[in-house]
Amino acid sequence: MLQEKSLIQNCISLGIRIFNVTLLIAALGWGSYYLLSSAGYQFNFNAVFKYFNVFNNGLWMTIQLSLSAFGLSIIFGLIIALGRMSKIKLIADISLTYVVVFRNIPLLVVIAIFNWGIGSSFPEVSIFVWSILALSVFEASYIAEIFRGGIESIQKEQVESAQSLGLTYLQCLRYVIIPQALRSILPSLTGQIVTLVKDSSLASIIGLLELTLASRTVVGSTFAALESYAVIALYYFIVCYPISIISTIMEKQMRKNLQNPN
């Protein structure tokens, strides 16, 4: 009984926070609109709204790109994280090199290398695929470090007791380490998803018609730069903010499960 109450209280306080944030954004938007208008700027949202479909298609592409890249980067990241912790020195060194390399070059350059560099030898592969690959290979270097931190935070005794029961290392990973590690890495992992969605905008430079490039084309035909970038800013926000909210809820839920099991 007591617990249900606290769950409802949690939801209410979260709801109030979301409402406040939304309100502030609306106020900020309206304030900027008012200030710029009084400074003489002629807003032309009508021209931009004609291209509603272009924005929506761009958003859909951004979502597809982000989801695919996220799925792949989780897999790559896990492999690299395990490689980093490998007892075989060569594997550990290769994984470390991977992380160091991709963390120290800009994503824009990675995308360019994949598409115009490697891509020139494989003309049949589409820019969508190159974008996914570049993004996931790049983000994997960050996700790998998040995973490694989470896995290393699990006490070695947990592994030993799982192995003493006859579990293989992979089973131990699947049933004992990852479920526990997930709890501690969830905040940083969702942070990384949000980063990934925003980073996906860089795929526009190789001509992938996602949200950012969609906005550029609209600017090209309407010259309404402020308006159309404001629209996609809102789009990105609407996609990313719920991810953070879901992460907060999941985090609370997991903590609650741990503390109040009955």
Place this chain on the structure above:
Amino acid sequence: MKIKIDQISKWFGKNQVLRNVSMEIESSLVICGPSGSGKSTLARCINGLEKVQAGTIYVGETEVTSPKTNIPQLRQKVGMVFQAYNLFPHMKVIDNLMLAPTKVLRRSREEAYETAMSLLEKVGIPDKANVYPDQISGGQKQRAAIARALAMKPEVIIFDEPTSALDPEMIQEVLEVMKGLVKDGITMIVITHEMGFAREVAANIAFMDNGELIEMAPPEQFFNRPASPRIKDFLQKVLL
């Protein structure tokens, strides 16, 4: 199951922690000795948690020290109970018991559940089945950990200082459960300083010091006619 340890030695870096230890274990054995004497390491070598650099260990017909041995398979027969319980905190007690039987032995959930419940009865905490480990006392945790090891129906079970982290009033409840196991005929290797328990339950008591096996003898002989003055010193300290 018979365990045969032959001339094993082990080093951590330059530090030799086991020196030419040989012993044969057929029924319950208690290993004691001062801390740092290598008793824990010896026990951990038996289920392959530690590797030896010289010598051989046989558990039944299986050579633990051979690189060809399937160690996970060996561990299905050799259970282990740790000082710090090491229950899985993200699973309820019942799921702690069911994990290995369902995933390793591929038992059905129903069958694993039956076994798990009967084991929780046996260790006296059936009412804690649906509770997370953080919600129960140390003694209950250790009993749950024993039940978890038993759920694999091991032929050997190693206890690495199972009561050292417990409050005095909880030590007895864990020792009672362990005494029950002796009657079931499981080969038990117990590292403990509980000499009363050793006297009552052990077929043999081994004393280790500085990586060496000093003596291994039945309790009566061990307590009344210890072979070495080091054992006398040790007994005086722990029996005080």
